[in-house]
Amino acid sequence: MPYSETSGxxxxxxxxxxxxxxxxxxxxxxxxxGALIFQAYVPLFYPPLxxxxxxxxxxxxxxxxxxxxxxxxxxxxxxxxAQDALAHNPLGMYGISKxxxxxxxxxxxxxxxVSQSFVRLLACVVFYxxxxxxxxxxxxxxxEKLVAFDWxxxxxxxxxxxxxxxxxxxxxxxxKDKD
Amino acid sequence: MDSLLNRFRSITxxxxxxxxxxxxxAYSVKNPEGVxxxxxxxxxxxTPIAQIAETTRSTVWGxxxxxxxxxxxxxxxxxxxxxxxxxxxxxxxLKSELNTADRVKALAAFQKVSPSRYVAARIILTATTxxxxxxxxxxxxxxxxxxxxxxITPDGIVGKIIDAFPTASQALLVTDPEFxxxxxxxxxxxxxxxxxxxxxxCRIDNVQTEEKVDEGEMFFTSGDDRxxxxxxxxGKADVVREGTQYKEILLYPSGLQAGPExxxxxxxxxxxxIPAYEAPPPEQKVYLGPPVPQTKAxxxxxxxxxxxxxxxxxxxxxxKFENHKFGExxxxxxxxxxxxxxxxxVAAGTTTAPKTNAGTNSxxxxxxxxxxxxxxxxxxxxAGTNSxxxAAEGSQxxxxxxx
Numbered sequence: 348m349p350y351s352e353t354s355g356x357x358x359x360x361x362x363x364x365x366x367x368x369x370x371x372x373x374x375x376x377x378x379x380x381g382a383l384i385f386q387a388y389v390p391l392f393y394p395p396l397x398x399x400x401x402x403x404x405x406x407x408x409x410x411x412x413x414x415x416x417x418x419x420x421x422x423x424x425x426x427x428x429a430q431d432a433l434a435h436n437p438l439g440m441y442g443i444s445k446x447x448x449x450x451x452x453x454x455x456x457x458x459x460x461v462s463q464s465f466v467r468l469l470a471c472v473v474f475y476x477x478x479x480x481x482x483x484x485x486x487x488x489x490x491e492k493l494v495a496f497d498w499x500x501x502x503x504x505x506x507x508x509x510x511x512x513x514x515x516x517x518x519x520x521x522x523k524d525k526d
Numbered sequence: 527m528d529s530l531l532n533r534f535r536s537i538t539x540x541x542x543x544x545x546x547x548x549x550x551x552a553y554s555v556k557n558p559e560g561v562x563x564x565x566x567x568x569x570x571x572x573t574p575i576a577q578i579a580e581t582t583r584s585t586v587w588g589x590x591x592x593x594x595x596x597x598x599x600x601x602x603x604x605x606x607x608x609x610x611x612x613x614x615x616x617x618x619x620l621k622s623e624l625n626t627a628d629r630v631k632a633l634a635a636f637q638k639v640s641p642s643r644y645v646a647a648r649i650i651l652t653a654t655t656x657x658x659x660x661x662x663x664x665x666x667x668x669x670x671x672x673x674x675x676x677x678i679t680p681d682g683i684v685g686k687i688i689d690a691f692p693t694a695s696q697a698l699l700v701t702d703p704e705f706x707x708x709x710x711x712x713x714x715x716x717x718x719x720x721x722x723x724x725x726x727x728c729r730i731d732n733v734q735t736e737e738k739v740d741e742g743e744m745f746f747t748s749g750d751d752r753x754x755x756x757x758x759x760x761g762k763a764d765v766v767r768e769g770t771q772y773k774e775i776l777l778y779p780s781g782l783q784a785g786p787e788x789x790x791x792x793x794x795x796x797x798x799x800i801p802a803y804e805a806p807p808p809e810q811k812v813y814l815g816p817p818v819p820q821t822k823a824x825x826x827x828x829x830x831x832x833x834x835x836x837x838x839x840x841x842x843x844x845x846k847f848e849n850h851k852f853g854e855x856x857x858x859x860x861x862x863x864x865x866x867x868x869x870x871x872v873a874a875g876t877t878t879a880p881k882t883n884a885g886t887n888s889x890x891x892x893x894x895x896x897x898x899x900x901x902x903x904x905x906x907x908x909a910g911t912n913s914x915x916x917a918a919e920g921s922q923x924x925x926x927x928x929x
Binding site for chain 2: 380383384387388392416417420421424427428429432433435437438439440442443446447450453485489490
């Protein structure tokens with residue numbers, strides 16, 4: 348009989364517990380930090396890479412693989428606020444978006460086996476669109492910025508981010524703690 | 527209650543975090559400076575990493591950039607060298623073409639002014655042996671070339687046709703030992719026979735020693751050989767030596783000095799007069815400006831350069847001092863001490879102006895005049911000085927009496 352835990356944060360079976368990825372501390376700190384650095388630095392020399400939201404992909408990955416909604420919320424919040432701080436946005440724009448993405452990604456990670464590539468690809472596409480939509484919504488609703496939501500561009504960029512995310516997730520899988 | 531909180535803990539955390547961020551967002555919008563510290567932290571944390579990344583990037587990029595630059599430079603160097611070599615070759619080719627065009631133009635001009643009939647030919651081959659001086663021309667019997675015709679350039683004779691084929695002909699150059707042609711000198715009209723000397727020179731035989739030939743005298747064809755029309759230049763006598771019976775005359779053939787590639791074959795020769803000798807223009811009077819005036823000191827130092835000069839000067843001083851004229855009898859006192867301020871004579875028969883010594887402690891200048899014959903005058907001294915009269919000081923010898 349599968350073990351069930353209903354703590355609110357984790358609703359996982361024993362089978363699912365075996366899939367929870369554990370990472371070393373330096374990975375949990377270094378990878379998000381590296382993603383932020385990359386996002387702030389590399390587009391200086393290669394502007395198309397500004398469309399790559401590496402912070403979002405890292406948030407999705409850690410949220411899904413850790414199977415912890417609170418972890419997802421905290422990672423998303425931290426990444427979003429840092430991104431806001433570096434992008435000189437009003438603090439909370441990316442923060443709220445990524446917090447919600449982290450929460451829902453963790454929720455999906457708990458319920459679905461996210462080690463499959465197609466699931467990851469789909470998750471990246473969906474969460475990218477969701478993230479952009481949230482950002483647009485916050486801009487429009489809270490900051491009263493009259494910006495249009497470009498669905499087509501968002502979908503294209505979501506595909507681009509999903510492909511990169513697939514490779515990134517594969518790389519981050521290597522950094523999992525084997526124990 | 528606890529179980530409810532546990533059950534909705536994640537939702538609760540989410541709500542708390544989102545609400546907190548909403549408040550933060552509202553606050554940061556209302557008061558952007560209020561959240562500056564968060565931005566400061568973010569930037570402070572990120573900046574050192576970015577600096578390290580930038581330093582690493584610029585270093586690595588610089589190394590690669592320099593490497594590729596050098597690689598490119600090397601490739602460019604190769605390309606430029608190849609282009610330069612190509613241009614050199616093209617330049618040589620064009621120069622050669624230009625020279626050829628010039629020569630052809632000169633030949634055409636010569637053909638126009640000359641009464642003889644010519645056909646232009648090109649030297650296409652040379653003899654395979656080093657002993658013979660034979661060339662092959664690209665004109666033959668098809669172009670009316672026949673054996674025995676003269677081969678010339680506007681500068682002088684080159685040789686003669688020794689064999690004519692339909693499309694080519696062989697010519698014996700003037701430097702070949704087998705070659706012979708009648709020549710005559712321009713100035714003295716001395717006739718001789720031109721033979722090749724084997725090397726680059728020719729010699730003129732059968733010129734008697736009594737006949738006069740100057741070095742540098744120009745020789746022309748005499749027309750006696752019935753090959754070369756009269757009046758074609760042959761060359762200037764380079765060496766003229768007296769022999770036992772005949773003169774030994776060597777010359778460089780003027781027709782070969784430019785290394786001919788295009789020549790003229792004389793199809794029908796017309797004799798022309800030997801150009802009249804024109805003596806070089808007499809030496810004209812050349813204006814020379816006055817020499818640069820020399821100062822007295824320069825003249826003295828320039829003149830007195832050896833011990834003999836200095837001894838002569840000493841004796842002249844002595845003679846002046848003792849009023850003795852050398853060569854007129856008597857012997858001056860060569861041991862007499864001459865005062866240091868006695869001026870050396872400038873020129874015979876001249877009088878130096880007295881120097882002004884007012885207010886100085888230096889010895890007075892001596893005004894010296896050449897003494898008249900038969901008189902004895904003591905050297906004058908200027909008054910009003912602290913030094914004793916120059917003539918009296920140390921003078922042990924009496925004033926010599928002139929005979």
